[in-house]
Amino acid sequence: xxxxxxxxxxxxxxxxxxxxxxxxxxxxxxxxxxxxxxxxxxxxxxxxxxxxxxxxxxxxxxxxxxxxxxxxxxxxxxxxxxxxxxxxxxxxxxxxxxxxxxxxxxxxxxxxxxxxxxxxxxxxxxxxxxxxxxxxxxxxxxxxxxxxxxxxxxxxxxxxxxxxxxxxxxxxxxxxxxxxxxxxxxxxxxxxxx
Amino acid sequence: xxxxxxxxxxxxxxxxxxxxxxxxxxxxxxxxxxxxxxxxxxxxxxxxxxxxxxxxxxxxxxxxxxxxxxxxxxxxxxxxxxxxxxxxxxxxxxxxxxxxxxxxxxxxxxxxxxxxxxxxxxxxxxxxxxxxxxxxxxxxxxxxxxxxxxxxxxxxxxxxxxxxxxxxxxxxxxxxxxxxxxxxxxxxxxxxxx
Amino acid sequence: xxxxxxxxxxxxxxxxxxxxxxxxxxxxxxxxxxxxxxxxxxxxxxxxxxxxxxxxxxxxxxxxxxxxxxxxxxxxxxxxxxxxxxxxxxxxxxxxxxxxxxxxxxxxxxxxxxxxxxxxxxxxxxxxxxxxxxxxxxxxxxxxxxxxxxxxxxxxxxxxxxxxxxxxxxxxxxxxxxxxxxxxxxxxxxxxxx
Amino acid sequence: xxxxxxxxxxxxxxxxxxxxxxxxxxxxxxxxxxxxxxxxxxxxxxxxxxxxxxxxxxxxxxxxxxxxxxxxxxxxxxxxxxxxxxxxxxxxxxxxxxxxxxxxxxxxxxxxxxxxxxxxxxxxxxxxxxxxxxxxxxxxxxxxxxxxxxxxxxxxxxxxxxxxxxxxxxxxxxxxxxxxxxxxxxxxxxxxxx
DNA sequence: GATGAATGAGCATTCATTCAT
DNA sequence: CATGAATGAATGCTCATTCAT
Numbered sequence: 001x002x003x004x005x006x007x008x009x010x011x012x013x014x015x016x017x018x019x020x021x022x023x024x025x026x027x028x029x030x031x032x033x034x035x036x037x038x039x040x041x042x043x044x045x046x047x048x049x050x051x052x053x054x055x056x057x058x059x060x061x062x063x064x065x066x067x068x069x070x071x072x073x074x075x076x077x078x079x080x081x082x083x084x085x086x087x088x089x090x091x092x093x094x095x096x097x098x099x100x101x102x103x104x105x106x107x108x109x110x111x112x113x114x115x116x117x118x119x120x121x122x123x124x125x126x127x128x129x130x131x132x133x134x135x136x137x138x139x140x141x142x143x144x145x146x147x148x149x150x151x152x153x154x155x156x157x158x159x160x161x162x163x164x165x166x167x168x169x170x171x172x173x174x175x176x177x178x179x180x181x182x183x184x185x186x187x188x189x190x191x192x193x194x
Numbered sequence: 195x196x197x198x199x200x201x202x203x204x205x206x207x208x209x210x211x212x213x214x215x216x217x218x219x220x221x222x223x224x225x226x227x228x229x230x231x232x233x234x235x236x237x238x239x240x241x242x243x244x245x246x247x248x249x250x251x252x253x254x255x256x257x258x259x260x261x262x263x264x265x266x267x268x269x270x271x272x273x274x275x276x277x278x279x280x281x282x283x284x285x286x287x288x289x290x291x292x293x294x295x296x297x298x299x300x301x302x303x304x305x306x307x308x309x310x311x312x313x314x315x316x317x318x319x320x321x322x323x324x325x326x327x328x329x330x331x332x333x334x335x336x337x338x339x340x341x342x343x344x345x346x347x348x349x350x351x352x353x354x355x356x357x358x359x360x361x362x363x364x365x366x367x368x369x370x371x372x373x374x375x376x377x378x379x380x381x382x383x384x385x386x387x388x
Numbered sequence: 389x390x391x392x393x394x395x396x397x398x399x400x401x402x403x404x405x406x407x408x409x410x411x412x413x414x415x416x417x418x419x420x421x422x423x424x425x426x427x428x429x430x431x432x433x434x435x436x437x438x439x440x441x442x443x444x445x446x447x448x449x450x451x452x453x454x455x456x457x458x459x460x461x462x463x464x465x466x467x468x469x470x471x472x473x474x475x476x477x478x479x480x481x482x483x484x485x486x487x488x489x490x491x492x493x494x495x496x497x498x499x500x501x502x503x504x505x506x507x508x509x510x511x512x513x514x515x516x517x518x519x520x521x522x523x524x525x526x527x528x529x530x531x532x533x534x535x536x537x538x539x540x541x542x543x544x545x546x547x548x549x550x551x552x553x554x555x556x557x558x559x560x561x562x563x564x565x566x567x568x569x570x571x572x573x574x575x576x577x578x579x580x581x582x
Numbered sequence: 583x584x585x586x587x588x589x590x591x592x593x594x595x596x597x598x599x600x601x602x603x604x605x606x607x608x609x610x611x612x613x614x615x616x617x618x619x620x621x622x623x624x625x626x627x628x629x630x631x632x633x634x635x636x637x638x639x640x641x642x643x644x645x646x647x648x649x650x651x652x653x654x655x656x657x658x659x660x661x662x663x664x665x666x667x668x669x670x671x672x673x674x675x676x677x678x679x680x681x682x683x684x685x686x687x688x689x690x691x692x693x694x695x696x697x698x699x700x701x702x703x704x705x706x707x708x709x710x711x712x713x714x715x716x717x718x719x720x721x722x723x724x725x726x727x728x729x730x731x732x733x734x735x736x737x738x739x740x741x742x743x744x745x746x747x748x749x750x751x752x753x754x755x756x757x758x759x760x761x762x763x764x765x766x767x768x769x770x771x772x773x774x775x776x
Numbered sequence: 777g778a779t780g781a782a783t784g785a786g787c788a789t790t791c792a793t794t795c796a797t
Numbered sequence: 798c799a800t801g802a803a804t805g806a807a808t809g810c811t812c813a814t815t816c817a818t
Contacts, residue, residue, distance in 0.1 A: 579725045
């Protein structure tokens with residue numbers, strides 16, 4: 001655990017706040033250090049460089065994010081319910097941490113290509129969770145058996161991501177979690193007339 | 195016509211290439227000027243500043259992009275066919291211009307908040323086109339009449355965007371256009387078992 | 389005469405105005421050309437370069453300036469009266485042309501050392517006029533015969549220059565010409581108790 | 583004391599030299615840094631920007647300048663002697679620091695309006711010292727009681743400034759300090775015949 | 777003579793990272 | 798472990814001048 005290293009966590013938390021408040025490009029190392037209550041140099045005792053701080057921010061937060069979603073869906077009986085739970089928890093967690101929402105949906109995307117590649121690696125386990133739900137649904141017969149899992153996953157993740165980004169850009173003015181059932185309905189039924 | 199202003203177009207085209215090849219942050223004005231075959235200062239005869247070049251790149255390209263999609267869908271008889279045509283042309287155009295695909299899916303997203311706001315404005319007409327197709331489908335009875343248009347549009351655009359981004363990140367190794375019918379099927383039928 | 393070359397004068401007059409209104413550093417060649425109603429390149433048909441425009445501005449204006457002072461003092465009977473007339477005309481001319489005052493007292497001094505050297509050459513005839521008045525006064529016995537002419541001239545010119553500069557920097561709020569008799573009295577009597 | 587901040591003084595001294603040697607406009611920050619033996623960025627640890635360096639140069643030097651003059655004149659018994667001491671010290675200090683003389687008389691005057699405004703503020707205390715000497719002389723009866731203090735001060739300062747500037751432009755070839763008694767005699771007696 | 781589109785040299789400032797203490 | 802003073806590379810933009818028309 002990183003609890004032994006309180007400064008590590010202080011820096012991570014400071015980074016999220018500083019980025020959310022100042023934007024990615026105005027988030028200097030010195031600003032993060034100040035908010036964390038440590039010297040600039042101290043950051044380099046815990047992280048290789050600035051990029052490493054950002055990746056670690058995403059890794060730490062995404063770890064929790066995925067864990068909660070996994071917990072949430074494993075109680076559910078079928079793939080459709082799991083998908084709803086996944087959407088609900090996805091929206092819920094970003095709703096509950098406005099800083100995190102801003103950082104993941106807007107600021108971290110401004111980073112250069114290399115960094116975003118590494119961020120995608122961190123995202124990978126989440127995409128696997130989505131894949132599992134889809135595959136489970138196919139096996140259960142809840143979803144069609146001939147789905148292209150990759151495409152479905154891209155539809156699911158792309159939709160959730162777009163919905164959240166729009167919500168963040170509208171200054172988080174409306175209730176995101178309340179949209180979960182509609183989004184779930186849309187994804188499962190598509191545009192087909194019942 | 196912009197044929198009267200050949201340098202304007204030279205600079206736009208150079209910018210797309212330079213950004214695609216070097217990445218957003220390594221695309222210095224001097225590099226764009228060199229590729230365009232003009233002096234650095236010449237860029238400032240046609241554009242207010244570097245940001246203006248980038249916005250213009252996006253505006254010019256997106257204008258053509260939307261026009262072709264609009265042309266393509268207006269021949270179609272019903273909303274479902276129009277949606278398919280839209281997806282097909284969306285994929286087709288980005289397939290045919292690998293530089294443009296890289297720039298729109300990866301590089302331009304690294305720009306700072308203000309610039310991205312303006313990019314969103316340019317994107318807006320495209321979102322309106324999607325909305326129209328959805329609304330038309332609802333009126334025709336091809337799509338359910340009780341759809342939340344905003345959510346559907348976010349699903350459609352989010353899905354297309356995610357599919358294209360994944361394709362770009364996989365170095366455009368597979369045939370993107372060939373995915374259009376499957377994506378269309380997915381969006382219209384969702385995950386429902388026939 | 390330069391009357392044959394109306395554009396020459398247009399450019400000179402435009403330069404004075406542009407410098408007075410925008411300050412020395414914000415007075416681009418293009419701005420002067422626009423105000424003069426000519427193309428940028430036209431300026432280079434009449435002047436070697438930008439510096440040449442500035443020197444010519446000063447030369448033209450200083451020529452008139454000296455001529456009027458010379459005319460004014462030659463009517464006077466003795467050196468002391470001539471000195472008073474010189475001071476009066478010095479103040480009067482700068483009072484009557486606020487643009488010229490700003491340009492000579494403030495803006496033209498921001499030019500680089502080389503240019504200022506040439507400006508000093510243009511100023512030289514005026515200093516000679518002052519010298520003549522002093523020497524005349526010494527011969528007449530109106531002024532002491534053992535004066536160091538150079539020092540006296542520096543006192544006279546330095547005083548006038550400082551008085552005018554202070555007046556310009558106080559936004560020309562008070563009557564400069566009205567100070568002439570007091571300045572004359574001061575220079576002639578000094579700080580001696582009568 | 584500024585001895586705790588050796589770099590601050592190194593930069594100030596380097597700036598004076600670089601400006602005197604290269605002229606105001608050719609005095610890049612990098613050149614000053616190099617002469618001071620520090621990195622470019624170090625300058626920004628001690629000064630807000632380049633202008634701040636220049637103002638600080640003038641402030642530091644003018645502070646010393648005024649202090650020495652104040653010390654020098656307070657020992658003197660009457661206003662006339664004080665004026666002589668002021669002139670002597672004014673000339674003496676600029677004679678002893680050829681770099682400072684060039685910078686104050688020529689280079690710093692090329693700065694733009696805003697900077698010159700701040701330079702004038704720094705000069706203000708010196709003008710007040712001159713005013714005090716004049717007022718003291720009027721009270722003592724050494725100078726006429728009906729003097730216009732402002733005008734006298736402008737005569738005194740204008741004369742000293744002009745004398746020093748001429749000396750600097752003549753490449754400091756003659757003995758400036760030796761002129762002090764003559765200048766004093768001129769200012770006190772004026773052009774009156776004894 | 778007149779035009780004005782094109783040129784390209786030149787520079788203050790920021791900030792991630794290091795390392796002596 | 799922790800500090801924070803010092804480093805130095807990196808770049809968008811302006812504008813005097815030219816020259817083909």
